[in-house]
Amino acid sequence: MRRDKLRERLLRYQRESRFLVKDSNDMKVIEEVFDKPTLLALYELLKKGAIVGLNGVVRAGKEARVYWGVGPDKIARAVKIYLAASMQFRRRVRYIAGYHRFGRIPSSSRGLINLWVQKEFKNLRLAHDAGVRVPRPHDYNENILIMEYIGSPPAPAPTFAEAEVDNLDLEWTIEAVRKLYRKAELVHADLSEFNIFKHEGERVLFDMGSAVSTSHPEAKQFLRRDLFNMVHFFKKRGIPSEAPEVLLGEVTG
Ligand SMILES: Nc1ncnc2c1ncn2[C@@H]1O[C@H](COP(=O)(O)OP(=O)(O)OP(=O)(O)O)[C@@H](O)[C@H]1O
Ligand SMILES: [Mg+2]
Incomplete structure (x- = not known):
């Protein structure tokens, strides 16, 4: 999907629902931070109702940004978005080896990041199911992970x-x-x-x-x-x- 078309769909979605991106200024910020695949992944998560809104940034790191999102139950979610532009990801292969038992390690950094997010989600679920207190994982898509918000938003x-x-x-x-x-x-x-x-x-x-x-x-x-x-x-x-x-x-x- 073309970027302007996606933008239009996101804007329409925002009008028709309770998506919390309120004005074009917020939209501008969103465009600076998210590339097209990220916007699309976010759009899909919104469409399926995994989140109904996205508020401000909680923490902006080098490789991932954590946002204060809103779940369908109106309860806060932490939305962790890995930046595709981060090239430091190669060094993480060491922690993926063995996890991806049947497939090969992706050659693109985007593929690697998406695999990382999937692994992070699954690790959270394994830990949660074992009774270890972790943020409860809710959903993931591509480079975006949605989990329980720990703290009193906007503060972590x-x-x-x-x-x-x-x-x-x-x-x-x-x-x-x-x-x-x-x-x-x-x-x-x-x-x-x-x-x-x-x-x-x-x-x-x-x-x-x-x-x-x-x-x-x-x-x-x-x-x-x-x-x-x-x-x-x-x-x-x-x-x-x-x-x-x-x-x-x-x-x-
Ligand atoms: N579930 C959560 N609820 C609230 N805040 C969160 C949550 N997860 C992460 N954060 C915030 O984002 C920050 C970074 O998160 P995390 O440690 O998962 O990412 P990271 O990959 O280590 O990023 P960095 O290297 O930039 O610290 C945390 O220190 C916290 O402030
Ligand atoms: Mg950390």
Whole structure:
């Protein structure tokens, strides 16, 4: 579909429904951020009712932007959109190997990004089903992931990096890593104080795109690094823990 045609359809959709892009200024912003395939993917998610509106940006990173969206139940959603222009994605192949067992690794960065989003969605679902507290995954399409919003929009919840932490947070983290390993058979592989929310007395593990199966050849190495990161963080905050190697044994059993 041509860009102007898509724009027209989005505008029509906006008039006919409660799509929250209100004026042409917002539309301009949208055009700056989204390329045609992204607009189309977004349009499809709107059409099927996965979201009914999109508010402002929550966090604009180098490779992904997170938006405050609205679900059909009127409850906030986090809409994570990976930027196709980001060329840094090649280094992520290491975390996709083994996941895409029957297909080949896509050669285009767009293909790689879409596969990443699919993997992130599935990882969230596996973790959620195993009883690990993560943002509940709702839907995905191409480079767009829709999940439960953690925080009080427009503000995202603070992460461990921005919050007061105590010994209970350390215990929760090790238990989450253990459950993830034993029940979901996953290793987060990008675990740090920046990827755990602390919100209204609850902790929420997130950013699961890099998580790999425990059968991944580098799973143990990733797990060791995850534990090391957390031990290091808590130590900096004056909270001692067992050595990473001891924790590794506890997690893997
Ligand atoms: N489910 C969510 N609810 C609310 N805010 C979220 C959610 N997911 C992500 N965010 C916000 O977006 C930020 C980045 O998200 P995330 O860590 O998943 O992406 P990332 O790929 O690591 O991006 P970056 O490298 O830019 O941090 C988070 O720190 C948080 O502020
Ligand atoms: Mg992150």
